[in-house]
Amino acid sequence: MFSVRPLTPNLGAEIRGVDFAHELDEKTFRALYRAFLRYQVLLFPPQDLSPGRQVAFARRFGEVQVHVMNQYHADGYPELYRLSNLDEHGKPSGRHPDRGTLAWHTDGSWQRVTGQATIIYGEVMPDSGGETHFCDMYGAYERLDAAWKGRIANLRAVHNLDFSRTRRHGEDPLTEAQRLAKPPVDHPVVRTHPETRRKCLYLGDHAESIVGMPYAEGRALIEELNALAVHADLSYEHHWRPRELIVWDNRCVMHRATAYDAATQGRVIRRCTVLGEVPA
Numbered sequence: 001m002f003s004v005r006p007l008t009p010n011l012g013a014e015i016r017g018v019d020f021a022h023e024l025d026e027k028t029f030r031a032l033y034r035a036f037l038r039y040q041v042l043l044f045p046p047q048d049l050s051p052g053r054q055v056a057f058a059r060r061f062g063e064v065q066v067h068v069m070n071q072y073h074a075d076g077y078p079e080l081y082r083l084s085n086l087d088e089h090g091k092p093s094g095r096h097p098d099r100g101t102l103a104w105h106t107d108g109s110w111q112r113v114t115g116q117a118t119i120i121y122g123e124v125m126p127d128s129g130g131e132t133h134f135c136d137m138y139g140a141y142e143r144l145d146a147a148w149k150g151r152i153a154n155l156r157a158v159h160n161l162d163f164s165r166t167r168r169h170g171e172d173p174l175t176e177a178q179r180l181a182k183p184p185v186d187h188p189v190v191r192t193h194p195e196t197r198r199k200c201l202y203l204g205d206h207a208e209s210i211v212g213m214p215y216a217e218g219r220a221l222i223e224e225l226n227a228l229a230v231h232a233d234l235s236y237e238h239h240w241r242p243r244e245l246i247v248w249d250n251r252c253v254m255h256r257a258t259a260y261d262a263a264t265q266g267r268v269i270r271r272c273t274v275l276g277e278v279p280a
């Protein structure tokens with residue numbers, strides 16, 4: 001059907017032999033979904049993938065998010081979100097399209113119903129930099145000592161896109177309508193993956209404060225846990241080739257992009273995020 005090659009001893013697998021030119025049959029999709037749950041990050045080798053086929057593939061996972069930041073919608077598909085540093089002449093503009101992606105985070109944690117799979121197709125990739133790194137949030141939780149686990153067992157964190165995007169990274173501020181559409185929400189700091197039933201740490205860069213804790217104390221706790229969550233031996237660092245496709249499970253990994261020279265190198269990705277559930 002397809003072959004699976006683990007990318008690290010812990011997470012990530014390369015999947016060969018899936019042809020996205022056609023709708024996947026149910027048996028193939030179920031097997032892919034099992035691999036998604038097992039490996040957390042799936043990499044597909046370079047191939048052509050039209051925007052329509054990407055959205056169709058995403059819909060197999062569940063309901064696809066229409067992102068509130070509607071200036072990024074791509075190719076007539078409101079489900080697709082394109083991040084590009086190219087200007088209208090196709091030349092690198094020098095402007096990084098989303099600096100927030102450089103910090104470890106999990107997609108859609110700023111919504112009540114958070115991100116399940118993120119599905120990214122790399123249209124243009126720089127020769128160096130612009131990597132995507134993944135870390136395992138099951139492992140992040142399991143490696144905390146008993147004192148930490150006890151301390152955070154019942155905590156909830158407030159996730160806020162306006163915080164992470166506007167105040168922290170100095171991006172274009174959200175419009176008033178976008179801000180009203182996406183007020184801060186709170187989620188458990190330790191969530192149980194709804195399908196594998198394993199516990200994972202759930203924080204990242206959108207997490208602003210801890211419910212019931214003084215603001216500064218909550219900020220410090222979040223910063224400390226976000227740093228503790230990343231273990232080199234539980235991570236996968238991907239250097240992209242153009243036209244690769246990557247799918248990951250936001251419920252149990254954090255990810256970040258690395259910097260690249262946006263003045264001389266192009267980087268264009270086409271992304272969609274599948275909605276999951278309210279974390280518990």
Ligand SMILES: [Fe+2]
Binds near residue numbers: 101105106107255
């Ligand atoms: Fe992201």
